[in-house]
Amino acid sequence: MDIAENIAAIRKRIAGACDRAGRDPDSVRLMGVSKAHPAKQVREAIDAGLKLLGENKVQEAKLKIPECPGGAKWHFIGHLQTNKVKDAVRFFDMLQCVDSLHLAEEINKRAEQAARTLPVLLEVNVAGEASKFGYQPDQMLQELEALNDLPRLEIHGLMAIPPYVSNPEAARPYFRRLAELKRRCEDSFGTPLPELSMGMSGDFELAIEEGSTLVRVGTTIFGPRTFKSAQSKQET
Numbered sequence: 001m002d003i004a005e006n007i008a009a010i011r012k013r014i015a016g017a018c019d020r021a022g023r024d025p026d027s028v029r030l031m032g033v034s035k036a037h038p039a040k041q042v043r044e045a046i047d048a049g050l051k052l053l054g055e056n057k058v059q060e061a062k063l064k065i066p067e068c069p070g071g072a073k074w075h076f077i078g079h080l081q082t083n084k085v086k087d088a089v090r091f092f093d094m095l096q097c098v099d100s101l102h103l104a105e106e107i108n109k110r111a112e113q114a115a116r117t118l119p120v121l122l123e124v125n126v127a128g129e130a131s132k133f134g135y136q137p138d139q140m141l142q143e144l145e146a147l148n149d150l151p152r153l154e155i156h157g158l159m160a161i162p163p164y165v166s167n168p169e170a171a172r173p174y175f176r177r178l179a180e181l182k183r184r185c186e187d188s189f190g191t192p193l194p195e196l197s198m199g200m201s202g203d204f205e206l207a208i209e210e211g212s213t214l215v216r217v218g219t220t221i222f223g224p225r226t227f228k229s230a231q232s233k234q235e236t
């Protein structure tokens with residue numbers, strides 16, 4: 001497993017997908033999803049030029065982040081419980097997990113106490129799966145104004161984890177749906193939102209074709225995870 005080689009290969013594939021979609025390759029950021037991988041591997045990735053990392057457990061990230069110097073940014077991409085918000089605000093540069101007004105209010109409160117403003121993404125349950133976290137689209141649209149009124153939150157865009165499908169092409173409609181929802185949010189805010197976080201190891205090229213600005217790649221960079229991290233309610 002050569003992490004630097006893996007990253008270089010993924011960057012090439014990102015450039016290829018951008019080319020096919022007529023997009024600037026600089027318009028897509030690569031996140032390395034380092035959950036369930038040790039700090040040593042993350043440092044290798046940072047040395048290979050990776051600047052953005054994603055973790056889905058606050059406890060795990062708290063231990064790992066201080067062991068990985070080099071100025072990389074860290075995003076939280078899991079389900080955030082309100083009792084973990086205080087630490088999450090301390091350790092992360094962005095929280096890609098806002099799926100209720102209640103959680104947003106807690107982040108707002110803790111960010112204020114920490115004297116900072118926090119970039120967030122709204123997580124959408126694009127397929128309405130009972131097993132997944134994330135806003136139902138209608139609920140999100142209803143709460144947009146209240147979310148936007150929270151002074152310590154900066155809404156940068158949307159994030160989704162579409163249903164697992166064995167044929168990546170089957171995920172395309174979900175990516176489209178998320179892109180369309182982003183446009184509706186932009187209409188409602190009257191300003192563009194920069195971020196659409198979608199696409200993982202199995203489908204990031206398709207996600208780029210559908211407008212992704214941030215792909216979250218774990219397995220293809222770091223290899224199989226030693227234990228299964230929580231992606232759904234059952235596993236948490």
Ligand SMILES: *Cc1c(COP(=O)(O)O)cnc(C)c1O
Pocket residue numbers: 033035056077078161200201202216217218219220229230231
């Ligand atoms: C684990 C995880 C990923 C990465 O998945 P891979 O298939 O290993 O690339 C991306 N996004 C989220 C939210 C995850 O939990």
